[in-house]
Amino acid sequence: MNLTVLVGDLKIGAHDDTLVTHALGSCLGLVVFDPVIGVGGLLHAMLPLSSINPQKAEANPAMFVDTGVPVLFRTLYDNGAQKSRLIVKAAGCGNPMGGDQVFKIGERNYTVLKKLLWKNNILMAAEDVGGSQSRTLHFHIGQGQIVLRSNGEKRLL
Amino acid sequence: MIRATEPSPRSRHPERAGQISAHLNCFPAMSGAALRVLALVNEPGVTAQQIEGVLRQDPGLTANLLRLANSAYFGIPTQVGSVRQAVMLLGLKRLTQMVVTVCAGSLMDRPVPGYDLPAGELWRHSLAVSVAAEGLVGELHLEGGEEIFTAALLHDIGKIILGQFLQDEIEPIRFALTRGLSFTAAESDVLGTTHAEIGADVLAKWALPKAMIRAVRWHHAPEEAGRPEPMLDVVHVANMLCLMIGIGVGLDGLHHEPSPVVTRRLGVTTAHLETVASHTLQWVGELSQMLDPGAPTGDRNRKAFNGSEHPHRR
Numbered sequence: 001m002n003l004t005v006l007v008g009d010l011k012i013g014a015h016d017d018t019l020v021t022h023a024l025g026s027c028l029g030l031v032v033f034d035p036v037i038g039v040g041g042l043l044h045a046m047l048p049l050s051s052i053n054p055q056k057a058e059a060n061p062a063m064f065v066d067t068g069v070p071v072l073f074r075t076l077y078d079n080g081a082q083k084s085r086l087i088v089k090a091a092g093c094g095n096p097m098g099g100d101q102v103f104k105i106g107e108r109n110y111t112v113l114k115k116l117l118w119k120n121n122i123l124m125a126a127e128d129v130g131g132s133q134s135r136t137l138h139f140h141i142g143q144g145q146i147v148l149r150s151n152g153e154k155r156l157l
Numbered sequence: 158m159i160r161a162t163e164p165s166p167r168s169r170h171p172e173r174a175g176q177i178s179a180h181l182n183c184f185p186a187m188s189g190a191a192l193r194v195l196a197l198v199n200e201p202g203v204t205a206q207q208i209e210g211v212l213r214q215d216p217g218l219t220a221n222l223l224r225l226a227n228s229a230y231f232g233i234p235t236q237v238g239s240v241r242q243a244v245m246l247l248g249l250k251r252l253t254q255m256v257v258t259v260c261a262g263s264l265m266d267r268p269v270p271g272y273d274l275p276a277g278e279l280w281r282h283s284l285a286v287s288v289a290a291e292g293l294v295g296e297l298h299l300e301g302g303e304e305i306f307t308a309a310l311l312h313d314i315g316k317i318i319l320g321q322f323l324q325d326e327i328e329p330i331r332f333a334l335t336r337g338l339s340f341t342a343a344e345s346d347v348l349g350t351t352h353a354e355i356g357a358d359v360l361a362k363w364a365l366p367k368a369m370i371r372a373v374r375w376h377h378a379p380e381e382a383g384r385p386e387p388m389l390d391v392v393h394v395a396n397m398l399c400l401m402i403g404i405g406v407g408l409d410g411l412h413h414e415p416s417p418v419v420t421r422r423l424g425v426t427t428a429h430l431e432t433v434a435s436h437t438l439q440w441v442g443e444l445s446q447m448l449d450p451g452a453p454t455g456d457r458n459r460k461a462f463n464g465s466e467h468p469h470r471r
Contacts, residue, residue, distance in 0.1 A: 007403050008438060023403035025411050046402050046434060053435035063435065096397055097339055098414035102427050105401055105434075134403065134410035151410060152331055 008063035010043040010072050012079060015142045024092035024135040026106030028065055028113055031089045031139050031146055031157075032072055034081035040141040043072045048108040065112040073120075088122055089157050091137050091148055093129040106130065128157050173322065173349055180318050181358055187260040190215035192363070194256050198249045205244035208252065212240050221259040222252075228447040230288075230440055231255075250303035257307045258287075258444075264317065271323030272316050272352075273407035279317070281441060282405020283310050288440040290395035292433035297423060299387050308372040309392045311365075313405075315356030315373075322348055323408075330408065340409035341377040353377050379419050390419045394430075402434050404441065 003011045005021040013019050019042040021029050033040025043062060050057030050064040061067035076086070093110040096103050110129055117124060126146075128135070133150040137157075140147070146157040187195075193211045197203050212219045219240060226243040227236060231251065237243045244252055266280040274282075290309035294302040323330065326347045333343035344351045357374035372389040375382040379393045397415045400406045419425075 023406045025403045025406050026401040027403055046438075047431050049431075052428065052431045056435050063438075094401075094411050096401065096411045096413055096415050098417070100415045100417045100420055102417075102420045102425060102430065103397060103401070103415045105427065105431065108427070132411040134406045151334065151408075152327075 005042045005044045007044055008046050008060055010041060010062040010068060010075070012039065012041040012075050013141050014039045014079075017141050019139040019141065020137065022136045024137060025094050026109065027092050028109040029091040029135070029137045030069060030072065030113065031087075031091075031137070032076055032081075033087055033139075033141060033144060034076065034085045035087060035144050036082075036085050037080050038142060039076060039079050039081050040139060040144075041072050041076050042137070042139055043068045045069070045109065047105065048112040065109050066116065069113065069116050083122075086122070087125045087144065088117065089125055089146055090127040090129055091135050091146075091157060094131055094133060094135070097132050126157050128155070177318065177322060177348075177350060177355065180321065181355065181362070184318060184359055184362070185264060187257075187363060188215055188218055190218055191256050191260045195253060195363075195365070198253050203249070205241045208244055208249075209240040218256070218259055221262075222255050225255050225258060225444075225447050228443060230444055230447075254303045254307050258310060261310055261314070265314065267317070269316050269320040269407070271320035271327070272409070274316070274320075274405060277445075278405050278407070279313060281445060282399060283313060284444050285399040285404040285437055285441045286310070286312060286392065286395045288444070289398050289433050289437045290391045292436055293391050293395055293423075293425065293429065296429045296433060297391075297425065299391065301388065304366070304369065305372075305388050305391050307365075308369040308388050309395055311356065311360060311369070312373050312376045312392050312396060313352060313356060314359050315352035315354065318355050318359070319344070319348065319350070319352045327408070334410075334412050338412075339377070339414050340412040343412075351377070377413060379416050385422055387423070390423050393419055394423065394425055395433075398430050398434055399437070402437070404437075 002018050002020055003013055005011045005019055007027060011019055015038045021042060021044045028045045030043040045065045045068040046063050048065050050067045057064050057067045061071045090113060093106040095106045128148055135148050135150045138147040148155050148157050190211055194208055197208060223237060226247060231247060233246050237246060262280060265283055266277050268276040269279050287306045287309040291302045291306045294305055329347045330343050333346055341351045353374055353376055357370050360370045360373055368386060368388050371382055372392045375389055376392045376396055379389050382389055397413060400411060
């Protein structure tokens with residue numbers, strides 16, 4: 001089944017499922033999966049830190065990297081995934097052109113993700129982040145395959 | 158047609174410019190009642206009764222207006238049942254904003270192929286930029302939120318016309334982007350004009366206020382407008398923010414450059430942007446549902462509304 005993950009959303013699937021998310025601009029698209037049991041999840045987080053709007057974070061932790069990432073991992077553990085087998089891949093975190101630091105929300109999303117993973121001793125297997133492109137992500141859980149599309153090109157993550 | 162102060166790049170592509178102008182001339186006008194209301198609200202001493210009289214001729218527009226007036230976004234505590242009541246409770250500026258919102262919705266919910274925007278996505282983007290713009294007005298304590306909302310709503314209307322031409326030039330546009338050009342520079346290079354320029358021409362045709370036309374024309378190049386204008390600056394920033402959070406992002410991706418001059422003169426910070434972004438999605442959902450004929454009534458929506466999140470009460 002094709003499951004669409006919206007902005008500020010996360011979904012878990014298994015085996016034949018495909019998790020899809022569109023228009024990753026400065027948002028983070030994080031794929032985490034356990035290939036042994038064929039269970040995986042996809043998070044599409046919009047902003048780095050929940051402290052900007054704690055009320056929203058409470059209602060929807062997937063909107064923020066610092067609250068969405070732990071929920072994604074916890075949900076996978078609840079579904080039988082084991083930390084030692086997890087494969088973690090990231091996409092998105094783009095930025096507009098030019099050097100204006102005020103608009104580097106993508107960079108901030110990526111930094112918060114790296115900090116969280118580092119604190120929890122988790123290594124990233126692959127990443128396709130930054131730049132000024134918008135990305136669409138298809139994660140075929142059964143094959144453990146992630147396909148990225150951007151600016152008319154297709155590549156594997 | 159209002160011309161840019163600099164020589165238009167359209168002159169480099171005279172044949173295409175003619176075709177695009179022809180499309181512009183057949184571009185649908187707003188309903189007669191809508192245009193008369195927009196003209197009326199600028200007249201001194203206009204009354205709610207006069208406006209109600211004009212709107213009576215367009216029951217569809219009136220029904221949609223009342224539906225919108227009852228949405229939680231506008232935050233009226235009682236159910237609005239008539240145009241007269243809506244004018245009393247919301248004021249003429251809000252009414253203008255709502256008339257444009259209702260009319261633009263029917264034009265902008267179609268797919269825009271050249272820009273790679275599926276059905277509804279340009280409209281969702283337009284609503285998002287409007288909500289984000291009004292959010293920024295609140296965060297930055299600026300004036301004129303209603304007019305800025307309307308300018309933001311229409312900023313990309315030129316894409317509807319230019320999309321048909323862009324569709325045949327996707328490869329040159331992509332190539333220009335890989336060369337490091339901004340998306341509007343690529344449009345200008347390949348088509349001889351930009352969606353911002355064409356959009357401004359549409360607004361001029363509809364006789365909308367000059368400041369609004371200028372905000373649309375320069376929304377990707379605010380520094381070229383000549384003088385600083387908060388309406389333009391806010392639309393520029395709100396548009397960038399909504400593309401970043403993936404609402405209505407198409408072929409252009411993030412191939413746009415925010416102006417550091419605008420950032421500085423508005424005093425906008427990352428915290429402002431993130432606060433506004435965190436509120437935007439909910440309101441886009443709420444407003445687009447309100448304008449959908451199959452949507453539930455205002456009363457039912459009101460129950461789901463969390464008062465402390467209201468953009469005008471923050």
